[in-house]
Amino acid sequence: MIDAFTLEQCKKEEEIRQLKIKNLEHAIQQSEAMIVESQMDGDALTFLRRKVAESMQDLEVLYLINEKEDAE
Numbered sequence: 001m002i003d004a005f006t007l008e009q010c011k012k013e014e015e016i017r018q019l020k021i022k023n024l025e026h027a028i029q030q031s032e033a034m035i036v037e038s039q040m041d042g043d044a045l046t047f048l049r050r051k052v053a054e055s056m057q058d059l060e061v062l063y064l065i066n067e068k069e070d071a072e
Contacts, residue, residue, distance in 0.1 A: 002058045010062060014069065017062055024059045028052055 002010070002020075010017040031052045038045060 001054055002061065007061070011065055017065060021059065021062050021066075024055050024062070028055050028059070031055070 006020070010020055031048055034040075035045060035048055035052070038048075040048070
């Protein structure tokens, strides 16, 4: 999850928000590729899937902030 400070910075600064979005998108893509190709045990895969889900939620929050900024 995005910590409160980072979230506040993302609300204030579009550049920071865009960088965070790019980083999350890249991390999600790489993690999903690891899951598909993985030989990890079940616990490790579950952990990685949970982290991907959390990152997707963070990404959605940032997309919503973008939409709010565009509407203003």
